[in-house]
Amino acid sequence: DFRRAERIATVEISEIVRLSERAADMRVAGRDVIALSTGEPDFPTPAPVVEAAHAAALAGKTRYTATAGTAELRDAVAARPGVTRAEVLISTGAKQVLANAMLATLDPGDEVLVPAPYWSSYTEIVTMAGGRAVVITCPMSADFKLSPEALEAAITPKTRWLMLNSPSNPTGVVYTADELRALADVLARHPNVWIIADEIYEHLNYVPVMSFRDAAPELEQRTLIVNGVSKAWSMTGWRIGWGIGPKALIAAMTAVQGQVTSGACSVSQAAGLAALTGDNEHLKPRCAAFRARRDKLVAGLNAIDGIQCPNPDGAFYVFPSITRLIERGGFASDAAFCTWLLDEVGVAIVPGRAFGLEGHARISFAYADGELDEGLARIADAAGRLG
Numbered sequence: 001d002f003r004r005a006e007r008i009a010t011v012e013i014s015e016i017v018r019l020s021e022r023a024a025d026m027r028v029a030g031r032d033v034i035a036l037s038t039g040e041p042d043f044p045t046p047a048p049v050v051e052a053a054h055a056a057a058l059a060g061k062t063r064y065t066a067t068a069g070t071a072e073l074r075d076a077v078a079a080r081p082g083v084t085r086a087e088v089l090i091s092t093g094a095k096q097v098l099a100n101a102m103l104a105t106l107d108p109g110d111e112v113l114v115p116a117p118y119w120s121s122y123t124e125i126v127t128m129a130g131g132r133a134v135v136i137t138c139p140m141s142a143d144f145k146l147s148p149e150a151l152e153a154a155i156t157p158k159t160r161w162l163m164l165n166s167p168s169n170p171t172g173v174v175y176t177a178d179e180l181r182a183l184a185d186v187l188a189r190h191p192n193v194w195i196i197a198d199e200i201y202e203h204l205n206y207v208p209v210m211s212f213r214d215a216a217p218e219l220e221q222r223t224l225i226v227n228g229v230s231k232a233w234s235m236t237g238w239r240i241g242w243g244i245g246p247k248a249l250i251a252a253m254t255a256v257q258g259q260v261t262s263g264a265c266s267v268s269q270a271a272g273l274a275a276l277t278g279d280n281e282h283l284k285p286r287c288a289a290f291r292a293r294r295d296k297l298v299a300g301l302n303a304i305d306g307i308q309c310p311n312p313d314g315a316f317y318v319f320p321s322i323t324r325l326i327e328r329g330g331f332a333s334d335a336a337f338c339t340w341l342l343d344e345v346g347v348a349i350v351p352g353r354a355f356g357l358e359g360h361a362r363i364s365f366a367y368a369d370g371e372l373d374e375g376l377a378r379i380a381d382a383a384g385r386l387g
């Protein structure tokens, strides 16, 4: 009989993927479904990026590249003060950067601090690598933010990493420079703790965003910055992300990657290079479009009796509290509510449970205005049916 490894006994396909697939199945069966469940911009990849990939493929850049990535792309990523090529690793999406880091550093029992709500894959990747995810709950009443006190209290001699994500998926929370500094002051006292700063939503912001490296330069030798082209350049399918960190860590992660994928796709790396070195004129209007959608969605949700929706400062998600709707409908959980919503009015949103915080739901606004309007109207309609 088939038997799973113990290491992945509890690892499942993400709830985000599960819901999106269910919505897709319903569509195939003829249902009119609005899926607001995935974190994928509806805009196309900028044309110059696609052209660069085409040219690279025609020019024969279709072979294995160096394991850590092409020199050109690594240098383009390193083009910020104080970073060298040896401190950069190109991977198959930011997701693989995280997996490489965990596989390269965790021994059984090692702890990784994950503030919740978190992007679902953080805890699963830690588990798969044999570590232990230690979740620190950061409720809406604390603006979904990790406080220095909560961080201090969670650190043990076994703590290897803290996962920070700003702007955040699923809340859109952006840590201010002062807040990052306050966390850095705690971390400075605990040299066993390294920091992953996942900044994949860096360019999708409605307030200024500061990189953790700039906020805490003294921690540079134990900081791994994670970033990529998926979100800001609408390149989710190209699968290009990178890590910036100390040489020894990057070397260990490169060793892992070399045995798993040999490295990122050559043509995609050429596209990533064009993205990073291009004029990026698409970013401003796209951010403006996301901001307008955000404003409409937040206002619309807060007008629904039973929903409380904070205003996100970055990324393209809202993470409202739906506890009153759950109570009113007598649902067993936020997941039961979301399943009901999908069946009842054909709107797919992701339960807070998937992000480690019950009583919420994540709604993505990386969708066209028409879909958002319709989704919002249906959620209001469904809420009304709960009496």
Ligand code: PLP
Pocket: 039, 092, 093, 094, 095, 096, 119, 165, 168, 169, 198, 200, 227, 228, 229, 230, 236, 239, 240, 241
């Ligand atoms: N980090 C966060 C917080 C994300 O939301 C995502 C994608 O949803 C990723 C990383 C992964 O991005 P990539 O497509 O580069 O693997």
